Amino acid sequence: MKPAPFDYHAPQSLAEATGLLARLDNAKVIAGGQSLGPMMNFRYVIADHLVDLGGIAEIAGITLAGDTLRIGAMTRQRELEFSDLVARRCPLLKAALKQVGHRQTRNRGTFGGSVAHFDPASEQPMMCAAHDAVIEIASARGVRRVPFAQFGLDFMTTALAPDEILAAIEIPLWPQGHGWGFHEFARRHGDFAIVASAALLTLGPDGRIVRASLTLAGVAVVPVRLREAEAALVGRAPEPAVLGAAADLAGAIEPLADIHASVDYRRHLARVLTERALGDAAARAAARTTP
Ligand SMILES: Cc1cc2nc3c(=O)[nH]c(=O)nc-3n(C[C@H](O)[C@H](O)[C@H](O)COP(=O)(O)OP(=O)(O)OC[C@H]3O[C@@H](n4cnc5c(N)ncnc54)[C@H](O)[C@@H]3O)c2cc1C
Structure with a gap:
């Protein structure tokens, strides 16, 4: 399919672009077009005006x-x-x-x-x-x-x-020497994640965790921060049992099911991927080699 007809605008400044959006009816901005292009071709999106941000x-x-x-x-x-x-x-x-x-x-x-x-x-x-x-x-x-x-x-x-x-x-930014880990499962390389898990950790001078960030994607309508699991990590040494207990909390979420994965499978992925992400983050934090 082809997109519905639209007028194309190519502003050269942010002020010009916001001015166009303020006065045009049913206008849409286009950035890289990698999501909007297909949506317009399928006519999920029908815009009268396309404001291209590429020249700003x-x-x-x-x-x-x-x-x-x-x-x-x-x-x-x-x-x-x-x-x-x-x-x-x-x-x-x-x-x-x-x-x-x-x-x-x-x-x-x-x-x-x-x-x-x-x-x-x-x-x-x-x-x-x-x-x-x-x-x-x-x-x-x-x-x-x-x-x-x-x-x-x-x-x-x-x-x-x-x-x-x-x-x-x-x-x-997190301080130099922080640890990080990222794992995701997708059916093929390049597909959107079925579940993705990200971990950030900072250790204190005594080797205990002073700050933690744990995030899941693909499990809910928005990315999910695992605040309870983060709090459970702080003040503890990053030992396998401690990381495993935090990963268990990731596996206890109530994820959405769709044609790609059931609730149980997403819970399983959330637990396993979080344990791996945390393990990587703990190892990097202990070595204090951020990159
Ligand atoms: C084959 C394929 C595989 C992909 N796989 C992945 C993947 O694994 N993970 C992933 O994250 N993404 C994936 N994508 C999506 C890709 O990352 C897109 O680039 C991204 O979703 C949209 O960025 P864009 O710059 O192309 O935005 P566009 O497609 O131009 O715009 C997307 C939407 O955002 C709005 N918009 C864009 N910029 C702005 C702005 N500055 N202010 C306000 N609104 C704005 C547009 O109006 C539109 O509604 C994939 C895309 C394709 C085609």
Whole structure:
């Protein structure tokens, strides 16, 4: 199928783009087009106006400001995958990006496009949840910053209003020497995860866990932080029994079932993948070799 007819707009600045969204009816922004293109071709989405963000340099690129990684929404997934800065300071993100689609889709697909699209099995919103990211949103009314926990509202539904553009994602970095682990199960390489699990750990001078972040994707309509399991880890030595008990809590979630996997199978994957992610994170934290 072909998309329904639309008018194409190519703004060169964020102000021009937000101005277009403020005055045009039934307008949609296009970033990498890797999700929107198929949706328009199938006519799940029928837009009268397409506002292409591809020419807006001010919302692309990766910068470090203090201990915060700022990712412009239009940064291509492939650029993040090969960024030295990301590899050194945010290695969990690099590991997760390698599982996103194929190199062809990562060449075009953007980090902001994926976060705005908000697929519950996507690794990119999951990374925002794992790192407590802050989402910067622009419109003709100004700029607002939304903690990621308040950004995702429901299945593929975010706090973005129709006239708003996701401008940047800010990721507070974990200290050098933190441990990380990422595991996912998909039917084929490049498919969306059936379940993905991400772990971040920091150890204190006495070798005990001082901070933990555990996140699952593919189990619910939004990425899920396992707060109870995180709390159970803090103050404990990262021994197999302690990590296993936290993984048991991951396996006790109430996941959704669909044609890809049952509730029981997703619980099994959540437990096993979390145990593996935690094991990797603990080993890396103990070696204090973040990348
Ligand atoms: C074969 C294939 C396999 C894939 N596998 C995976 C996978 O394993 N994991 C994964 O995470 N993704 C996967 N994807 C999706 C891919 O990552 C997309 O790139 C991503 O979902 C959307 O990013 P985009 O830049 O292409 O956005 P687009 O397709 O251009 O836009 C997606 C949606 O977000 C909106 N949007 C985009 N940018 C903004 C913005 N800045 N502000 C407000 N709204 C915006 C658009 O209006 C649209 O509704 C796959 C895609 C394909 C084609």
